[in-house]
Amino acid sequence: MxxxxxxxxxxxxxxxxxxxxxxxxxxxxxxxRGASKKAALPMADGYDDLLSRIDSASSVSAxxxxxxxxxxxxxxxxxxxxxxxxxxxxxxxxxxxxxxxxxxxxxxxxxxxxxxxxxxxxxxxxxxxxxxxxxxxxxxxxxxxxxxxxxxxAPLYLAHAMGEQAYVLADAGRAALGVDLIRDAQRTLGHAGSPRLRAWLHAAEAELCAHAGMEDDCKHALEAAMAVIPPGPEDRDPDMLSIFLNGAHLARWRGNVLGLLGDEEAVTSLYGALDVMDPTFVRARAGLHADLAQAHVARAEFDEAHTHLRQARLLASRTGSVRQRRRVDLLSERL
Known part of the structure; x- marks a missing residue:
């Protein structure tokens, strides 16, 4: 009621x-609520209020x-x-x-x-x-x-925002346009970015190419990502703190992309990534189980797919991830 x-x-x-x-x-x-509460009218003179705000902003310290x-x-x-x-x-x-x-x-x-x-x-x-x-x-x-x-x-921040924005287009069914945007992000970055950020952009391009049905472009982008990812377990980019990517993460990403292509090698990559994944990345773990379900579906291994879908659904519900739940529902329809 x-x-x-x-x-x-x-x-x-x-x-x-x-x-x-x-x-x-x-x-x-x-x-x-559908509408914001009306702001109270300023009591001070307009210029006084403006200058007060300017003075306050200019005093923002390190x-x-x-x-x-x-x-x-x-x-x-x-x-x-x-x-x-x-x-x-x-x-x-x-x-x-x-x-x-x-x-x-x-x-x-x-x-x-x-x-x-x-x-x-x-x-x-x-x-x-x-x-x-x-x-x-x-x-x-x-x-x-x-x-x-x-x-x-800051071209690094601009390229990263463009790269992530491309996923909105892909989720909306415009993966090819998303590929164009992420390639524009790479051009925007040029040689200014860190190797980890360049690897991230190449891997994202590969995923979007897979969604767009561009298999050859997808595999070339994966190779480019693998070629520039820094060695070692460190995953945080000191110049772009929102980037978490190392060889293990990239192996999981590669498995996801290969799964989208229906490549049988995907399962091996994904299980390897599952073994070393940081347990605090709960939503990412939901995505990894969905990746495994997708890879098993491509191999007609439906019992294994069901097992990973249950895990993915549980973790997606735990984090309230609408995006991951939607993905789980779409995969469930294929079983």
Whole structure:
């Protein structure tokens, strides 16, 4: 009864139910209620208020920027282990604070570090929105990340945001357009990026080529990724903290891509990746079990596929991943 009254506007959503629904649906309070609360009119003179904001932005210190980045890192860790649905409001408030600091920063010396922080936070927020099924919000966050990266004159951040944004297109059924975008990201990066970021872009290109049915291009991109990935167990890119990629991760990614192509070698790569995967990457583990299910389906090994789909569904539900649940449902229809 409440749901019908909420939908028809006959009853407002109370704060108690709003907190439950935001967590369940992975939406912001503004999206849930359908309208933002009206802001109070400023009491101060307009110029006084503007100058106050400019002065405040100009005094953003290195320690404050570090605090912004530390908050992004905390949200990234929470997302990795618990999923994105319960972080929507925290992420929205974090982005709002960063945007406010950037909007009123005047000189490049003040703008650049804040813009970099905003670019990193926006790509995280976009990926979380994708995972929650809020694709339009994801697209807007990627556009914000790209603007911030351009403001910061940071091609690494711009290329990364473009590369992730290509997945929105692929999920929407426009994989070929996603391939074009990620190749444009590679051109944008040029020789400026780290080997780990270049490997990430090549691997993402390979995955999108597989979705687009471009098998030869896919295999060439995989070879390019394998050729530039740095050796050793280290997976964090010091220049792009949102990139986690080493040889083991790339083996899992390669297995996923080969599975999309129906290549029998996929299963071996994926089981190897499962053995060494960091257990704190809960949503990624759900994706890996889905990859294995897909690879077993391609080999008509349906009992094994069912086993991995059950694991994938359990982990996707644990993190509230709409994107992974959708993938599990599509694979289940093939069994």
């Amino acid at each position: 409440y749901i019908s009254e909420w939908e028809n506007g006959r009853r407002p959503i109370s704060d108690r139910y709003a907190a439950i629904l935001r967590n369940l649906l992975g939406v912001t309070d503004m999206e849930l 320690s404050m920027v570090k605090a912004f980045n530390d908050q992004t890192e905390l949200l990234r860790s929470m997302d990795r282990e618990r999923g994105a649905a319960g972080l929507v409001d925290q992420m929205a408030g974090h982005l709002s604070a960063l945007e406010d600091a950037l909007n009123f920063a005047v000189l490049p010396s003040a703008r650049r570090p804040v813009a970099l922080a905003l670019a990193g936070a926006s790509t995280l927020a976009a990926w979380q929105a994708m995972d929650s099924g809020a694709v339009e919000r994801a697209w807007r966050h990627y556009e914000l990340a790209k603007r911030a990266a351009r403001d910061a004159e």
